[in-house]
Amino acid sequence: MTIYALSSGQGVSGIAVIRVSGSKTKNVIKKLTNLPIPSPRVATIRKFSKIDNNELIDEGILIWFPGPNSYTGEDMAELHVHGSKSVIEEIHLSISKIGGCRLAEPGEFTKIAFQNGKINLLKAESISDLISSETEIQRQQALKIMSGKSSDKFNSLREKLLKILSNVEAKIDFPEEDLPADIIKNIKIDSEKIRKEIEKILDDQKVGERIREGFKIAIIGPANAGKSSLLNYLSNRDVAIVSEIAGTTRDVIEAHLNLDGYPVVISDTAGIRESQDEIEKKGIKLALKRAEDADLNIIVIEPKNVDFTGFLNNLVSDKSIIVINKIDQGYKNINKQIEKFNPIFLSIKNETNLDELINRIKDKLNNKFVSPNETLITRERHRQSLEACVENLKHFEKKNSQEDFDKAAEDLRLATRHLGMIVGKVDVEEIIGSIFNDFCIGK
Numbered sequence: 001m002t003i004y005a006l007s008s009g010q011g012v013s014g015i016a017v018i019r020v021s022g023s024k025t026k027n028v029i030k031k032l033t034n035l036p037i038p039s040p041r042v043a044t045i046r047k048f049s050k051i052d053n054n055e056l057i058d059e060g061i062l063i064w065f066p067g068p069n070s071y072t073g074e075d076m077a078e079l080h081v082h083g084s085k086s087v088i089e090e091i092h093l094s095i096s097k098i099g100g101c102r103l104a105e106p107g108e109f110t111k112i113a114f115q116n117g118k119i120n121l122l123k124a125e126s127i128s129d130l131i132s133s134e135t136e137i138q139r140q141q142a143l144k145i146m147s148g149k150s151s152d153k154f155n156s157l158r159e160k161l162l163k164i165l166s167n168v169e170a171k172i173d174f175p176e177e178d179l180p181a182d183i184i185k186n187i188k189i190d191s192e193k194i195r196k197e198i199e200k201i202l203d204d205q206k207v208g209e210r211i212r213e214g215f216k217i218a219i220i221g222p223a224n225a226g227k228s229s230l231l232n233y234l235s236n237r238d239v240a241i242v243s244e245i246a247g248t249t250r251d252v253i254e255a256h257l258n259l260d261g262y263p264v265v266i267s268d269t270a271g272i273r274e275s276q277d278e279i280e281k282k283g284i285k286l287a288l289k290r291a292e293d294a295d296l297n298i299i300v301i302e303p304k305n306v307d308f309t310g311f312l313n314n315l316v317s318d319k320s321i322i323v324i325n326k327i328d329q330g331y332k333n334i335n336k337q338i339e340k341f342n343p344i345f346l347s348i349k350n351e352t353n354l355d356e357l358i359n360r361i362k363d364k365l366n367n368k369f370v371s372p373n374e375t376l377i378t379r380e381r382h383r384q385s386l387e388a389c390v391e392n393l394k395h396f397e398k399k400n401s402q403e404d405f406d407k408a409a410e411d412l413r414l415a416t417r418h419l420g421m422i423v424g425k426v427d428v429e430e431i432i433g434s435i436f437n438d439f440c441i442g443k
Helices: 025-033 085-096 108-115 121-132 136-146 149-173 181-202 207-213 227-235 278-293 311-315 336-341 354-365 380-398 402-423 429-436
Strands: 002-006 013-021 044-049 056-065 076-083 101-103 215-220 253-259 262-268 296-301 320-324
Touching: 002 025, 002 085, 002 108, 013 025, 013 085, 013 108, 025 044, 025 056, 025 076, 025 085, 044 085, 056 085, 076 085, 085 101, 108 121, 121 136, 121 149, 121 402, 136 149, 136 207, 136 262, 149 181, 149 402, 181 380, 207 262, 215 227, 215 278, 227 253, 227 262, 227 296, 253 354, 296 354, 320 336, 320 354, 380 402
Parallel strands: 002 101, 215 262, 215 296, 296 320
Antiparallel strands: 002 013, 013 076, 044 056, 056 076, 253 262
16 A cells, blocks of 8 residues: 655645655656656656646655665655645645555554664654654754664663573573583573663653653642643743632643743642532642642742641642742731741732742753663653563562573563563564554654
8 A cells, every 4th residue: 555645744834745655656656747757866846737637736846765765665755845735635636546545644654664674663753752842852862762872772681681581491492401500690690780771771760751741840729829820921821711710720731831941841730629519629639630740849829828737738848839929919927937948929910039930940950851871761661661671580580590490481581572662673563553643644
């Protein structure tokens, strides 16, 4: 099957790029241009016409990539045309009339590249991350993963495990033969060394995931304290509804920000209070869960509600900033005990001391995006595979004796398989769909 899709962004633009990949690509080119196939990888001016009546659609650039030397490993072409909706639709319509051609699914070009061995799963994911990157640090991380250093590391560890496994299986296959004593000793040393390497990679404070997904900040506090107003101010737009009526926010509202180059996800949550409203109670439950999962909590209260005997006492920690809002209404008689929490006194309404809050947030961001590890974990599936690998190696080490080699071999096989799942060295059909469905169409 030959696939096609718009690979450049949606909307009106100066240029649009339409990709075609598959065995019918040559036929598509000939029918659209009525001319021979151009030289490989040379930008060639062509007129593109409707295949049923030769009516001109547009004039643009055609680039022909014969397989296997293409992105997908198949015959492939790129049509660079003017980015109007009508031009794109007419070219798509013409290609659809050619037998064996259909519109590509999200991420299908990259999926084919993976299946044809042009890239591994880590590189495929990093391509998606690069396309989605909004900050410089996200772009740099995606390029770092694309360079292949992480893949090389995981492949190297996997090869070492396979070597250990081969020695173990040799003992199973030839039980009458005694393995040299130094091999038995080295098997345990090598497995422990690999396990410790993986544990070091796991001990990364989730920096890679934080860069990819954003530093999570939750704005929490009592109802009507100014949480939504703070979100709108930090976002520099009206993200949340602001009202004097308490309990306006029921669900979690998110905004993705670029704070001095760092990706940040700020969440406005429901006001926490005693409520009989079932919907509001669910919102409050979501707020407390978001606070638990956040990297930083901004606790917004107002002078008349400074009470740390309830939920606030449980939320105040080293990952929280206390904000006393509405100081324009007066705060002279505030409880002195609040001072031990080093609060920031501000007025969102009058934009007083908001710069101090932003500086405090930046201080919390310092060193949160720095990892001593060269190998970064950027997705939860990577972390789960590595954790499972460590557990299997621990099981292996507990019964690492000649008598238990048949059982120990299975632990090594599982450990090796979990490492292989990260880069796609094993049958990973169950995870391929979830990975490539996150891509945009045309990639």
